[in-house]
Amino acid sequence: MKPPALLQMTAPLREDFDIVYHDIGSSDVAPRVALVAGIHGDELNGVFVLARLAAFLKSVCEGQQPGQRLCERVVVIPAVNVLGVNTRSRRWPFDGTDINRMFPGYAAGETTQRIAHAVLERTRPAYFRIDIHSSNLDFEELPQVRLYEPNDSERRHAREFGLTAVVERRMNTVFTSTIGHAWRECGGENFVIQAGQAGVLQPGHCERLFRALVTFLHRNGILQGAPLSHDDEDVHYFGLQQTFPLISESAGFFVSRLGVGHWLQAGDLIGQVYDGFHGDLRLDVRAPIGGLLSGIRRQPLLFEGDLIARIQSRHSVPEGVDTYLHGHGQ
Numbered sequence: 001m002k003p004p005a006l007l008q009m010t011a012p013l014r015e016d017f018d019i020v021y022h023d024i025g026s027s028d029v030a031p032r033v034a035l036v037a038g039i040h041g042d043e044l045n046g047v048f049v050l051a052r053l054a055a056f057l058k059s060v061c062e063g064q065q066p067g068q069r070l071c072e073r074v075v076v077i078p079a080v081n082v083l084g085v086n087t088r089s090r091r092w093p094f095d096g097t098d099i100n101r102m103f104p105g106y107a108a109g110e111t112t113q114r115i116a117h118a119v120l121e122r123t124r125p126a127y128f129r130i131d132i133h134s135s136n137l138d139f140e141e142l143p144q145v146r147l148y149e150p151n152d153s154e155r156r157h158a159r160e161f162g163l164t165a166v167v168e169r170r171m172n173t174v175f176t177s178t179i180g181h182a183w184r185e186c187g188g189e190n191f192v193i194q195a196g197q198a199g200v201l202q203p204g205h206c207e208r209l210f211r212a213l214v215t216f217l218h219r220n221g222i223l224q225g226a227p228l229s230h231d232d233e234d235v236h237y238f239g240l241q242q243t244f245p246l247i248s249e250s251a252g253f254f255v256s257r258l259g260v261g262h263w264l265q266a267g268d269l270i271g272q273v274y275d276g277f278h279g280d281l282r283l284d285v286r287a288p289i290g291g292l293l294s295g296i297r298r299q300p301l302l303f304e305g306d307l308i309a310r311i312q313s314r315h316s317v318p319e320g321v322d323t324y325l326h327g328h329g330q
């Protein structure tokens with residue numbers, strides 16, 4: 001059966017197209033959870049995982065998962081920027097707008113304003129709201145929960161995904177038209193999950209993310225009887241002053257063999273910068289502090305001032321210039 005459409009749109013010279021969503025569980029009660037991915041059309045990990053999660057939850061409802069039961073209503077929107085997914089575009093293809101700069105949206109507005117409005121209306125009634133991203137084409141993020149000036153309940157529930165890192169951040173005061181800002185006005189509890197890199201599908205990150213979402217649903221009494229793995233990693237909570245962005249001081253080819261999630265000691269090698277013409281080694285990039293490597297640059301063409309890596313420290317670090325958090329990954 002075809003899932004219902006959040007919004008139906010027409011185009012001058014092609015068939016109409018829909019943004020589909022899944023509304024799973026009893027329609028007599030308000031949704032307990034709303035999950036959203038693909039606001040940026042090239043962030044494929046979240047789109048894939050939410051489509052898989054919707055299929056799984058439906059199979060639970062249909063009795064195909066013995067011993068498991070869905071106790072609450074769940075809304076899943078796997079691909080908000082549905083045309084962007086088809087064209088591998090972060091932005092809305094027709095007019096180049098970033099849907100995550102269009103909230104709260106407007107029902108009688110331009111297409112992306114209407115999309116934002118429809119997404120907000122569909123997710124507003126839920127108590128838990130989860131927005132999934134995958135950084136950008138240049139950078140890979142360890143699957144992690146991001147909290148923006150959270151309350152204590154959000155801090156506590158963020159741990160229930162069982163992901164290695166929960167990272168607290170300030171609200172972005174530059175871009176206030178994100179879904180995160182709009183959700184905050186609605187109350188409830190709101191989470192952003194960052195997982196992997198845009199433009200590619202990363203099965204390892206996808207499996208981890210799927211497990212995290214099922215664990216969260218289970219621990220909040222939304223899904224019963226799911227077999228959870230007992231080898232969950234330790235959860236580490238990083239406050240506002242515990243993120244260190246490592247910024248490049250020279251240009252060249254950046255090469256790293258490290259995977260995200262690696263624990264670094266101060267002085268450990270993160271990667272190398274080579275001269276693009278001569279191939280000479282220009283620089284060993286070393287960790288200035290110890291901590292968890294929560295993100296690393298995968299685009300080799302490196303300019304001065306580019307973000308190379310993010311390290312989550314167990315201790316407070318001086319707050320760096322975090323402009324990348326504003327322009328990227330959200």
Ligand SMILES: [Zn+2]
Nearest residue numbers: 040133329330
């Ligand atoms: Zn994004």
